[in-house]
Amino acid sequence: TKATASVRIAHESIMAAAHSVAREHMQGRVAAPAARPDFEYDEALSWADLVEQGLARHLRITNAEIDAMFQGTRWAYSDPVAQADPEGLYLDLWLVDVTPPAIARAALDQSTIDQMTRFRGVAPTDEFLLLIDAGRHGLVSDTFVRNTSPDQVKAEQGGFPIALRDADFLVDLAPGVPEGTAMILRTDRRLGFNPAEPFTLIVEAVREHGFITPEIGRVELELEHQTDERFFLREKVITPLPPWLEALYNRQLDLVMLALGLAALVWALGARMNRFAGWRYFTPARLLILAVMTGFVGFWGQGQLSIVTPLGVLRTALESGSFLFLLYDPFSLMVWAAALLGFVLWGRGLFCGWLCPFGALQEFAHHLGRALRLPQIEPSAAWDKRLKSLKYVALVGLVGLVAFAPQHVDTAAEIEPFKTAITVFFWREWYFVAYAIFWLALGMVLFKGFCRYLCPLGAVMAVGGLLRGRDWIARRAECGSPCQLCRVKCAYGAIEKSGKIAYSECFQCLDCVAIHDDENRCVPLVLAARKAGRPAHTAATPANVTLPQQAPI
Structure with a gap:
């Protein structure tokens, strides 16, 4: 009957698959x-x-x-x-x-x-x-x-x-x-x-x-x-590509676009940094770059870096495993490569200030809060310093879990809202969504609060920034004493009262670089212009930054 034939054919199909697997195991190769x-x-x-x-x-x-x-x-x-x-x-x-x-x-x-x-x-x-x-x-x-x-x-x-x-x-x-x-x-x-x-x-x-x-x-x-x-x-024998090579092949266009974008950004922040920072359209250009990072690198490319990767590397090292898993996501790996290059050239700033999609979302939230004229929370210098230590506490806790309770690492890594906001587009359980929205909402009144105070990946970037080989932000003798303009303008609190740059907290926003080169805003340059008898059209100066009066001739 037709039913009997169908059963027989199904049976033979199952047996064919079983025989194929058995032959491959016995011969040690794929037939x-x-x-x-x-x-x-x-x-x-x-x-x-x-x-x-x-x-x-x-x-x-x-x-x-x-x-x-x-x-x-x-x-x-x-x-x-x-x-x-x-x-x-x-x-x-x-x-x-x-x-x-x-x-x-x-x-x-x-x-x-x-x-x-x-x-x-x-x-x-x-x-x-x-x-x-x-x-x-x-x-x-x-x-x-x-x-x-x-x-x-x-x-x-x-x-x-x-x-x-x-x-x-x-x-x-x-x-x-x-x-x-x-x-x-x-x-x-x-x-x-x-x-x-x-x-x-x-x-x-x-x-x-x-x-x-x-x-x-x-x-x-x-x-x-x-x-x-x-x-x-005879069918052509197609040798399957290794998974990492297949991933590389499947994303070749994205990788080319990402490589070109990263190269242009590194060039602008390196060879053309001072001119780029002083460009009259710098702020719109920066916001456009952050939008590209959010849309292309984050939502499209899924290149949001996460603390999960360095924790996975640590766990693999402890277990003497293979690091081949890093090659399965070449897009994120290229972003990691750029971040590592940033360690040597600038510190943590390249990634945290320019390449992090969630960081970009927080910056957009800040601009929205300012546009809505929301009151801004500005912690005191003492509280700012205390809060910044929390990210290192979070990092140490996660590292401890890797060593002593690795089964809980994935759960603890949810301290990052990246997966919710970027990877799954807020399509998760309500408490994850609420957590991510909380940080974005807080960003409207507290500038990049998660990035500055709690991000364990930011702590990793800060530690990696110790590889920085130079102090790349130019300073003058007057920086810090008497001039405090850059410190007051720095929204990240990365400039000490002495005028010294705390590169572990610098997000490479280039505000201080632009001020340093601006004859109308940099206090030492304004004073030098007055002394030389040149008119200086100074910009508005914060209330706690006073321009010394020129002595009468």
């Missing part, structure tokens, strides 16, 4: 795809051509020869027919792979070919083997049931058995083909059979000794066969 018949290939062939070209293989065993094979065993004289007619044929076997259409037409009648065609519509991966025996062996025993595996015929290829099953066809042979007992066996190519490779058909010669509980003796008769390559097509 190449089996050849499949080229049904478009056509060639005029006759039975004589099949024999001449080795496409029809023949095995002939006489009674005397089979007797000789059993000599020396208790079954040596168990076949009176063989002893009575030594020259008679025990096995006169022909073997042909009739799946290719050109070969099938030379060996089979059209009615049998039609049966194969219909069957192939249900089982397209089956290969059909024609067996013809004109001897007295008969290929199967008296108890054989059609549409099952033959009990006296089997096959092997490459040291592995081939699953054979009777196709249950009424076989009519083409004119000129030797007469005999004919049957067509089928095997599924998915089970590992490759019709273009050599295989061995094994026919068992069976004898019995005794009457009540006879002992069974067997001799295997082997016939080698291989069908010519021209009748088959």
